[in-house]
Amino acid sequence: MLELSDVHAYYGESHILNGVTLRVGAGEAVGLLGRNGAGKTTTIKSIIGFIPPRRGSIVFNGKNLTGRPPHEIARGGIGLVPQGRGVFRSLTVRENLTMAARAGKGNGWTLDRAFQRFPRLGERQKNYGDQLSGGEQQMLAVARALMTNPTLLLMDEPSEGLAPMVVREIGAILAELKQEGVPLLLVEQNLLLALDIVDRLYVMNKGTVVFEGTPRSLLANETLHRQYLGV
Amino acid sequence: MSSPSATGELAARQPWWHALGRVPVVAWILVGTAAVVVAAAAGNPIQVLNGLAFSMLLFLLAAGLTIIFGMMDFMNLAHGSFYMLGAYLAFTLVEQTKSFWLSMLIAPLAVGTLAYALDAAVLRRVHRRGHLDQVLLTFGLALIVADLVRWIWGGSILGVPVPDELRGAQSLGFTIYPKYRLFVIAMGLVVGGVLWYGQTRTRIGAIVRAGVDDKEMVAGLGINITRVSSLVFAGGAALAGFAGVIAGPFLSLQPGMDFDTLIYSLIVVVVGGLGTLRGSFVAAILVGLADTFGKVLVPEFSLMIIFAVMALVLLTRPSGLFGRAHA
Numbered sequence: 001m002l003e004l005s006d007v008h009a010y011y012g013e014s015h016i017l018n019g020v021t022l023r024v025g026a027g028e029a030v031g032l033l034g035r036n037g038a039g040k041t042t043t044i045k046s047i048i049g050f051i052p053p054r055r056g057s058i059v060f061n062g063k064n065l066t067g068r069p070p071h072e073i074a075r076g077g078i079g080l081v082p083q084g085r086g087v088f089r090s091l092t093v094r095e096n097l098t099m100a101a102r103a104g105k106g107n108g109w110t111l112d113r114a115f116q117r118f119p120r121l122g123e124r125q126k127n128y129g130d131q132l133s134g135g136e137q138q139m140l141a142v143a144r145a146l147m148t149n150p151t152l153l154l155m156d157e158p159s160e161g162l163a164p165m166v167v168r169e170i171g172a173i174l175a176e177l178k179q180e181g182v183p184l185l186l187v188e189q190n191l192l193l194a195l196d197i198v199d200r201l202y203v204m205n206k207g208t209v210v211f212e213g214t215p216r217s218l219l220a221n222e223t224l225h226r227q228y229l230g231v
Numbered sequence: 232m233s234s235p236s237a238t239g240e241l242a243a244r245q246p247w248w249h250a251l252g253r254v255p256v257v258a259w260i261l262v263g264t265a266a267v268v269v270a271a272a273a274g275n276p277i278q279v280l281n282g283l284a285f286s287m288l289l290f291l292l293a294a295g296l297t298i299i300f301g302m303m304d305f306m307n308l309a310h311g312s313f314y315m316l317g318a319y320l321a322f323t324l325v326e327q328t329k330s331f332w333l334s335m336l337i338a339p340l341a342v343g344t345l346a347y348a349l350d351a352a353v354l355r356r357v358h359r360r361g362h363l364d365q366v367l368l369t370f371g372l373a374l375i376v377a378d379l380v381r382w383i384w385g386g387s388i389l390g391v392p393v394p395d396e397l398r399g400a401q402s403l404g405f406t407i408y409p410k411y412r413l414f415v416i417a418m419g420l421v422v423g424g425v426l427w428y429g430q431t432r433t434r435i436g437a438i439v440r441a442g443v444d445d446k447e448m449v450a451g452l453g454i455n456i457t458r459v460s461s462l463v464f465a466g467g468a469a470l471a472g473f474a475g476v477i478a479g480p481f482l483s484l485q486p487g488m489d490f491d492t493l494i495y496s497l498i499v500v501v502v503g504g505l506g507t508l509r510g511s512f513v514a515a516i517l518v519g520l521a522d523t524f525g526k527v528l529v530p531e532f533s534l535m536i537i538f539a540v541m542a543l544v545l546l547t548r549p550s551g552l553f554g555r556a557h558a
Contacts, residue, residue, distance in 0.1 A: 048451050074453035086448040088441040090555075095437040100452040129444075148453055 001026050001183060002047070002152055007056035009046045016042045018207035019056065024152065029174075029184040031194045031201035031215075035230055039207040040187040041083050044156045047185075048080050049073045060152070077104055079150030083157050083187075085141040089130035093121050096129060096140055097147050106149030107180060114143045135166035142173060152183045159190045167193060191229065195219070203228050259552055263517050276406050278527050279520070284412040284481065286519025287419020291474035292492060293499035293511040294426055295467020301443040301506015303460045305354070306362045308369040311493030312376035313468040317342050317475025318484050319384050322391050325479075331394035335476050342472030347465035355461070373489060381486050391479030415477055422470070423512055430508055439463060443506040495522070498537055502544045504554020513552055 002024040009017035017039050024030045032040050045051040047058055049070035057066045065073050074080065088096050097114055115122035118139045124132065132140065138158055145153060158174070159167040167190065174197050178184060188194035194201065195215040203211035203218070205228050211218070218224060296310050317338050324334035349372070357364045397411040430436040441449050442456055442463075449456045482488070499518050503510025518537050525536035544552060 050447055050451065069455075069457075070447070070450040071453050071455045074451055080448075080451045082448065082451065086445055086451070088444045088448070090440050090444055091437055096441075099434055099437040099441055099449075099454075102453060144452070 001061050002185065003057075003059045004043070004047070005057050005059075007043070007046055007053045007058060009042055009051050009053050011042075011051070016051075016207050017046060017053070020046075020204070020207070020209055022202050022209060022212075024183050024185050027181045027183055028200065029178045029186065029198045031198035032185060032187045032204065033189075033191070033194060033201055034204035034228055036189075038204040038228075040204055041156055042207075043204070044080075044082070044154050044185070044187060047073070047154060048078060074148065074150075075102075075104075077106070077151035079106075079145035079148050079153045081138075081141045081145045081153065081155040081158060083160065085134075085137045087129040087132065087137045087140050087144075089128060092126055092128055093132070093140055094125040096144050097121075100144045101147045102149060104149030105151050106146070107182065109146045109149050111147070114147060118143050134162050135169065138162060138166070138170060139173070142170075150182070152185065153177065154185050156187045157189060158186075159188065159193050171196060259513075263513070263520075266520075275524075275527070277408065278523055280406075280408050280412065280416070282520035282523030283419075283516065284415045284519075285523055286516045287416050287423075288474050288478050288482075289495055289499050289519050290419050290512055290515035291422060291470050291477075292496040293503065293515055294423075294508055295470040296496050297500045297503060297506055297508065297511045298439065298443075299464055299467050300500060302439060302446070302463060303358060303442075304362075305358060305464075306365040306369065307354075307464075308366055308493060309349075309372040309376065310468070310471055310496060311489035311491070312373045313342050313346060313471035314475040314478070314492050315380060315484075315489040316345070316376060317472025318391075318479050318488065319380055319389075319475075320472070321476040321479050322384070322389055322484055325391055331391070331480075335473070338476045339469040339473040342475075343465045343469030346468030347461060350461050350464050354464070355457075358460075373493070377486065377489055380489075384484075386486055389484040391484070393480040397480075409481075411480055415481060418477055422473070423508075426508055435459075495537075498541050500551075502541055502551055504548075504551025507551070507553040510551055510553030 004020055004022050007017050007020040008015070020039065020043055022030070022032075022043075032043060034040055042051060046053050047065075049065070049068055049072075052067050057064060059065065060073075060076055060078065063076060065076060068076075080086075088099075091099065094111070097111055101111065115125070120136060121139055121143055124136060129137070129140070142155075142158070155174075158170050162170065171193050174184070174186070174193075178197060184197075186194060186198060195218070198215060200212070200214055201218060202209050203224065210228060211221075211224055213221075292310065292314055296307065299305050299307055299310075320338040320341055321331075321334040324337055325331055328334065353368065353372075354365075357368050393411045397414050399410055400407045401410045401413055430439065438449060438454055438456075438459055442459060446456050446460075449459075495518065499511055499514045502518060503512070503514030517540060521540050522533060522537050525533035529536070548554070
């Protein structure tokens with residue numbers, strides 16, 4: 001349903017993505033791994049349109065999204081959980097959710113359902129974004145993306161900077177979303193979390209994909225670990 | 232968490248006035264209010280009301296400017312020109328239609344529409360280009376508007392008659408005061424109330440605030456932030472035009488009113504903090520009163536006094552009374 005072919009992207013003059021090709025199929029959870037600076041976040045930003053590709057194409061559900069503005073891409077059914085969470089600090093938890101709410105083609109997420117699934121957010125609905133803990137912010141970012149009722153979720157390092165217990169909770173949420181059949185493109189440094197959830201994965205290095213396979217095949221390949229993941 | 236000794240060291244290295252920055256905003260408001268009460272008690276209630284009428288005009292101007300700054304990171308030096316256009320349009324409309332109330336409706340709409348068109352045609356091109364380009368472009372626009380106004384309406388001082396319903400004075404118990412200026416104060420409060428409601432209680436208000444926080448993220452959630460920005464820009468210009476209309480009958484219309492007003496509203500925006508409506512409201516009252524009392528008590532230094540207010544605020548709270556420090 002999402003297909004990137006030979007995507008090249010730049011930050012100013014520096015060439016960051018050097019021909020990225022990857023796909024996410026219906027109902028599939030796909031991982032995007034690699035060291036810092038490999039181009040994972042830039043790939044996400046290219047998909048959502050923050051950094052439009054200079055070459056190559058991005059097709060989603062048969063629609064060519066290359067060069068479209070971010071709001072159109074998001075309206076096409078892509079939900080974004082960005083790196084650093086992107087929670088609006090001067091909005092309450094409730095407002096963070098309602099401002100994003102949209103009846104998309106997704107799974108019928110409403111404010112009530114979000115509060116049911118994330119009771120902590122319900123308790124804190126009147127608190128402002130900058131009064132939340134890191135874990136709460138991450139839940140809010142996930143819930144906010146779900147409120148747009150997306151048909152594909154992009155998640156950029158949801159476990160970054162969180163305590164191990166909170167990471168486990170985020171992992172449980174991801175597993176649950178996968179159960180519901182929401183396709184997922186997950187960027188993650190936390191290898192264990194990622195391998196637990198994804199069906200397939202790509203490893204990136206220097207702006208291009210260097211490995212494609214299943215978690216099992218990655219685990220079997222020790223050189224790959226050492227060279228591109230640093231474990 | 233910092234240890235007590237680290238905090239002590241920090242305090243030792245900072246100049247003494249940094250301690251003032253830790254005084255809560257509420258305390259600042261109380262100090263301001265106290266100053267007003269003292270001044271009023273000193274036997275000059277009329278000047279307090281004059282100051283408040285001016286404050287409300289400043290608020291109407293700064294409200295638009297601060298949101299445009301905060302949300303679009305856009306330096307608009309043509310904001311005073313929208314104010315001037317509103318005033319002069321109202322002058323002509325009142326002459327033609329004989330109705331102040333109709334003018335009060337039409338002139339801001341016309342100014343808002345013009346601003347929307349300007350934004351779509353030229354201003355949007357410099358949104359991403361940094362402040363210098365924005366300043367140059369909008370300053371140029373302001374000069375063009377100033378010349379156009381002089382060309383169409385001439386260089387002499389004009390006045391808009393006070394509408395019949397608001398002629399005369401009203402007794403307030405402790406003093407009598409011109410009805411029209413009370414109307415200006417009331418309009419400021421009403422518009423302030425409406426804006427406050429819109430910003431804090433509606434979805435579009437939440438989107439605007441989110442835009443001040445992180446515009447890209449708003450777009451990433453499927454909201455056309457460019458369109459929202461254009462509407463906010465037009466709305467801010469319409470408010471400035473509205474301020475121009477209601478200023479007509481109590482200040483005079485003359486060349487130069489655009490830049491005078493621009494400077495005052497920039498000071499209000501800076502004192503209140505970029506992007507905050509509350510800040511603009513409090514700062515407008517502070518600056519309006521300081522300016523009015525400055526002119527009465529020490530006429531030679533009146534302009535200096537508001538700059539002193541600004542300097543004091545910036546020294547103690549560099550991002551304004553209600554502004555948030557930028558990360």
